[in-house]
């Protein structure tokens with residue numbers, strides 16, 4: 275059920291998925307090229323897992339068209355699964371096996387397999403090589419699942435919240451594994467709730483809210499981030515914000531005594547503020563100028579809501 | 583390096599791995615291997631190894647094959663249903679489904695492993711019977727005993743997978759298998775030898791279900807009063823019929839993912855007892 279085509283590795287058009295009354299995916303288009311890392315962001319229940327699992331062949335779509343590596347995942351069988359790697363959001367491995375046994379066992383199902391020892395090292399489970407999975411911590415299990423997802427040396431890798439539950443150093447390790455995969459030319463579709471992860475790994479991101487893509491772009495340009503308002507902040511040191519001369523910005527005084535100026539024209543505003551301060555011989559302690567983070571943009575796009 | 587693994591090597595490694603997880607699950611191993619043996623030892627102790635008057639065989643000569651059938655059915659029917667349903671709850675089946683392993687090979691590994699475990703428990707039971715309780719084995723009926731065993735375990739494996747296919751959870755599989763196997767074992771001549779006193783309707787129920795058709799010819803093969811080679815074609819045919827229907831329905835209704843949705847961590851629970 276695969277046909278060769280010059281199309282992107284992952285091609286989704288007008289994808290819709292209903293669960294009874296619930297419309298979990300409401301018309302999504304995606305086009306992901308070979309070697310790209312694409313991140314799906316969105317609040318809980320936005321439909322990310324549903325999209326990813328349709329692409330993996332685990333769930334059926336209601337309507338729309340989907341192709342991965344030129345295959346229809348719903349109909350593709352063994353040959354398709356030999357070329358993809360999956361890290362599911364919620365799953366388990368047989369607890370009676372050891373880490374090494376599990377990687378060996380799952381690796382033996384693929385025509386190409388990565389070396390067990392190397393994989394164990396890659397995910398940092400060397401000390402647990404011979405431990406039963408039953409005895410692993412939550413984060414360690416997740417690392418094992420990561421290893422199982424890439425044991426067949428796949429061309430396309432689906433990672434549904436791969437680093438949830440990782441400690442900060444494990445997360446960095448996982449990031450370098452993903453970077454490693456992209457260096458090998460693999461295509462990665464990932465979902466995450468961590469904006470730093472998306473920022474670091476993704477070539478492109480899409481924000482999904484209630485089954486629809488509300489913004490798509492590179493982490494740098496998402497939602498007009500590159501041209502968005504800048505934030506200028508400094509300590510008030512008891513002064514009133516009314517004194518500030520501003521041409522384009524809006525100043526607010528926070529409870530902890532910091533002044534925040536949201537500016538559409540940061541160059542001019544900063545000039546005026548510092549000029550004003552120098553005139554009066556005032557020190558602007560803790561002065562910073564920042565661009566909104568990916569997280570700020572994300573919260574704006576998703577309405578800062580916790581989910582549906 | 584990029585050679586697709588052969589079906590045979592996959593089946594072999596899947597069987598080994600199913601065996602491994604069975605033996606590393608102490609509760610299932612206990613109930614399958616030792617529980618039937620315990621019942622056999624207790625019966626032999628309680629009744630003494632006397633001749634059962636209306637049967638003309640000793641207690642051990644009756645109960646060794648009868649409890650061997652019980653063990654074989656536990657290893658196939660109960661274990662396959664319970665383990666498979668729990669694996670679905672945990673998301674293990676879903677993970678398998680996402681790999682290139684052909685589903686039929688995965689199921690094949692489970693079935694072969696269950697039959698190996700059944701064989702082992704039958705051999706242990708009969709050996710202890712022969713060595714310690716003077717149970718006799720007859721060359722004339724040995725072949726029919728083996729064939730009855732093979733058809734029996736294959737049919738009950740199919741039934742176990744059918745239960746796994748239709749229940750919603752591991753707990754449900756435990757409940758359904760126990761609620762069916764235990765009562766049937768009482769009036770299908772497994773726990774209690776068939777008597778004249780049994781009401782006709784109960785006998786009809788026993789005749790309908792496949793357990794009696796497994797136990798009766800298998801026990802008869804170890805009865806010195808059995809004449810000929812012990813072939814009970816009607817029972818064998820009837821068991822095969824049950825097995826084929828169950829297998830077809832299991833394939834038709836099998837689900838790889840828990841119906842509640844995600845088969846995830848929240849549902850991870852301890853592996854259940856095989857018979858509890």
Ligand SMILES: Nc1ncnc2c1ncn2[C@@H]1O[C@H](COP(=O)(O)OP(=O)(O)OP(=O)(O)O)[C@@H](O)[C@H]1O
Nearest residue numbers: 293296298317318319320321322323324325842843
């Ligand atoms: N099997 C299912 N049956 C019914 N409804 C479902 C099922 N799976 C998901 N849903 C619903 O579909 C919607 C999208 O769920 P999905 O799991 O795709 O979200 P998500 O974006 O992955 O969320 P999260 O960030 O929490 O993982 C939710 O409203 C969810 O309740």
Ligand SMILES: [Mg+2]
Nearest residue numbers: 322323324363
């Ligand atoms: Mg999800």
